[in-house]
Amino acid sequence: MKFVLKIFICLVSFTMLGAIHAADVKVGEIMITDPYIRALPASSQVTSGYLELHNEGHDTDHLLSAQSRQASRIEIHEMRMEGEVMRMRLLPDGLELPKGETVSLKPGGYHLMIFDPANPLLPGETFPIELQFAKTGTISIDFEIKDIDNKKKDDSDAGHHHHKH
């Protein structure tokens, strides 16, 4: 089953709060907005990645997996409340991307779990991740490294600190 993937990349930069924001990227029918990972101290062995995926096509697509040449592995995770406990779990089948809808990977919800990222993760630099989609194929994205803990001290994503593998 071979096919030639025609890639149309549309770069749209825009400003937010006066700063240059990460570019949107469109490949096939998938629009990717604001891809970033969490900057962490050099001793950290795991961090998380976030982005928005908008499926502009007429069919459901799936984010199946992700990897990076700068990490030992990447998993697709879900974080949610079970009773009063915030829990995180691996989504072995990835994420469904219904047609016409936006699926957000964000702190406290879906995220990419990045194991053994190459250090240091310096804010303002980028981190390459390849995303595999069922229909769209592979998309390579440079995720911006952001020091989000400095901006949101009481981030509800703190459950990551208890995450062990």
Ligand SMILES: [Cu+2]
């Ligand atoms: Cu996780």
